[in-house]
Amino acid sequence: PGEPIRAYLDIEAIIALAKDQRIDAIHPGYGFLSENAEFAEACREAGILFVGPRVETLRQVGDKTAALRIARKVGVPILQGSARAVRDGGQGRRVAETVGFPVILKAAHGGGGRGMRVVHKAEDFETAFEQARRESLNAFGSPDIFIEKYIQRARHIEIQLLGDRHGHLVHLFERDCSVQRRHQKVVEIAPAPNLAPGLRQSLCEAALAIGREVAYENAGTVEFLVDVDTDDFYFIEVNPRIQVEHTVTEEVTGVDIVKAQILIAQGEPLSHPTIGLPSQKTVQTNGYAIQCRVTTEDPTNNFMPDYGRISHYRSASGLGIRLDAGTAFSGAVIFPYYDSLLVKVTARGRRFEDAVRRMERCLQEFRVRGVKTNLPFLIKLVMHPRLLAGECTTTFIDEAPELFDFPPRRDRATKLLSYLADVIVNGNPLVQGRPEPARRSPAPVPRVETGRPVPSGMRQKLQKLGPEKFSAWIRRHRPLLMTDTTFRDAHQSLLATRFRTYDLVQVAEAYARLCPNLFSIEMWGGATFDTAMRFLKECPWQRLADLRERIPNILFQMLLRASNAVGYTNYPDNVVKAFVREAADAGIDLFRVFDALNWVPNMRVAIEEVLRSGALCEAAICYTGDILDPNRTKYDLKYYVKMAKDLERMGAHILAIKDMAGLCKPFAAQRLVRTLRQEVGIPVHFHTHETAGVQAAAILKAAEAGLDIADAAMAPMSG
Structure with missing residues (x-):
């Protein structure tokens, strides 16, 4: 009680619980007792299957000093260091002085960066030794420490092994785990970039030699340090368990390592159809994979672990992205007692660059609120030139202070929600004690006289003049004409196109009688067709x-x-033509035709059919970029003028500027319309969205430059 971590190290309690629940197998995961021979022995004595190496193997390689003796026996290079575990600080210092500083202290019965310290000077040894002993005892239940020579410029390369009890052993190639902080891996890559084929082969053969010496069974990892200056490699340890970073190996080899562990523990050979590894030749790598560990650590405060409740959690996904998480969700409580790992993110790609860029995109899309995370640090890390070049060593993070140069996250949404919640629950202190404001009287509803005939409007003028003469009349007309988009684009933007026919019919007659001078009502097409049928269960034709x-x-x-007509795929020409004819016959007077990529040939069939139908053809240019910025040369003024002339030559009666993202700033609108007025002879119709809050000004500046028609919506549906 009161020591949560101790519960995970309590062998007797775990075995008792397993017996009580009739558990017949235990997978130890990657921490706590996963490398503990006593735990595996207790499982065996209790008749419970331990999913991992044999007890004898754990004793041989789980103790790092014993593993070093095995490596020496089979001729694998090792670093100079202590021959056995050291418990006394004085003895340890003498070993360190013999080896020569700098040295590294390691927990003899565990990994993951715990119980590890690098000591550069003799006077720092005792303090670091005691810290490593305490950390090792708390994490693995053993205070044993061993000492090795520390290589200053090294890559950390590990080989994944998989063996069965029938004597078969294969490697699943290597992982590069060089990107570390406090000796704990931060980023892992498979296969290792920029690793010479001969060196890769030597590392794999050395790992197999150690595995064969102990008749290795189940999954394990043999870890090496590679001196980047000489390409010499040295064995450092065996991890007789599944590794946190096994995901990258699974992604590039297609081998489900955890499933293989369970089948091997049941006695199945590597050639079992589900494992599918009858020989080493069957193991191949395809592409690259990279893993990042998202943790609840504060990179601006020396990676101090943070804890508390996650108020909002949103993970990313997509092609080539894998997430391994357990307690990552909105409302989860992060405790200070355990590892700060929140979720493992793995990205794969055909090229290393592809995998890294997918990882960066994925990390950018993560949202974790309520606790601090290392996400900003990881985003900087994966896009660092040294990582992209595959040139990282184990000291890379310490040598790259620019990794910590990132803007603090503002967390605006959470702050706003917290404020709203506080006001809803506790009230706004600014209005406490003040009298309630007088309520406004209901808005007056305009009176509609229904006894008289509906006044004539633009439709009658079009029917009288025909499309060409009507277009010429628009050019001569002043003042500015207005299109009302309330019936389509307004509720598409604000209400996901959920206005029902019933809602629109209620105000239709008022429009006809009170707004006869409107140029047009945009009321059909776009998303209304799909939404009416799929969500509102209505007929758009009705x-x-x-x-x-x-x-x-x-x-x-x-x-x-x-x-695409009114759908979300391209249709045959005859379908588009038939749709245009039916729509014109049913009452559509003006077709605004556009292509989202401004590909004029794709608009030709629709434009020609609209012209044949006798309706007005309004061809649109989609606005993007910024014509006022001389550095943005792709979508400049010449681009839009050329497209406008092409559309005029195709026979369009009206030219639309379709600014669906609200990017056309006031003076850009003025310049664009003024130039179009000089270059083309058909009317110009401006459609924009209030994205930046200045589009009313854009319409006014366009009107000053000679705009003929502008789109707008009723006040409740605008903005």
Whole structure:
């Protein structure tokens, strides 16, 4: 009680619980007792299957000093160091002085960076030794420490082994675990980039030699240090368990290591169909994989672990992304007693660069609120030139202070939500004790006289003049004409296109009688077609008929996605043509035709059919970029003028500027419209969105430059 970590080291309690619950196998994972021979022995004596190496193997290689003796026996190079575990600081110092500083202290019965210290000077030895002993005791239940020579510029390369009880042993190639902090791996890569083929082969053969010497069974990892200056390699330890970073090996080899562990523990050979490794030749790598460990650590405070409740958690996903998580979710409580690992993110790609860029995109999309994380640090880390070049050593993070140069996250959404929650629960202190404001009277509803005929409008003018003369009339007309987008684009932007036909019909007659001077009502096409059928369970054609009956005097305008019509895929030409004819016959007067990529040939079929139908054809150019920025040369003024002329030559009656992202700033709109007025002879219609809060000004500046028609919406549906 009161010592949570001790519970995971209590062998008797774990075995008792397993017996009580009739557990027949225990997978020890990668921590606490996973390398403990006494625990494996206790499982065996209790008749419980231990998913891991044999007890004898754990005793041989789980003790790092014993593993060094085995490596020496089979001729694998090792670092100079203590021949056996050291418990006395004085003895340890004498060993260190014999080996020569710097040295590294390691826990004899565990890994993961715990119980490890690098000592550069003799006067620092005793303090570091005691710290390592305490950490090892708390993490692995053993205070034993051994000492090795420390290589200043090294790569940490490890070989994954898999063996069965029938004498078969294979390697699954290597992982590069050089990117470390406090001797704990931060990023792992498989296969290791920039590793010479001959060196790779030597490392794999050395790992197999150690594994064969102990008749290794189940999954294990043989770890080496490679001196980057000489390409000499040295055995450092065997991890007789699954590794945290096994995911990258699984991604590039296709071998499910954990499943293989369980089958091997049951006595199955490597040739079992589910494992599928009858020989070493069957093991191949495909592409690259990289893993990052997202932790609840504060990189701005020496990676101090943070704890508390996760108020919001959103992970990323996508092609080539794998997430391994357990306690990562909104509302999860992070305790200070355990490892700060939150989720492991693995990205794979055909090239190393592909995997790294997928990882960067994935990390950018993560959102973890309530506790601090190392995400900003990881984002900087994976895009560092040294990592992209595959040139990292174990001291890379210590040598790259620029990794910690990142802006603090503002966490605006959480702050706003916290404020709103506080006001809802506790009230706003600024208005406490003040009288409630007088309530406004209901908004007046305009009176609609229904006894008289509906006044004539733009539709009657179009029917009288025809499309060409109507277009010429628009050019001569002043002042600015207005299109109302409330019936389509406004509720598409604000309400996910959820206006029902019933809702629109209620106000239709008022529109016809009170707004006869509107140029048009945009009320069909775009997303309305799909939404009406899929979500509202309505017929969009019936909507068109119902509204046409009630609004006979105002032009009905629709949005047509060129070869996509009103769908989300490209359709055959005959389908597009038939749709245009049916829509025109049903009451559509004006077709706004656009292609999202401004590919004019893709608009040709739709434009030509609209012209044949006798309706107005409004061809659109989609605005992007910034024509006021001379450094942005792809989508400049010449680009838009050329496209406008192409559309005019195709026969368009009206030219639309479709600024669906609200990027066209006021003076850009003024310049674009003024230039188009000089270059093309058809009317210009401006459609924009209030993304930045200045688009009303953009419309006004465009009007000053000679704009003919502007899109807008009723006040409750605008903004």
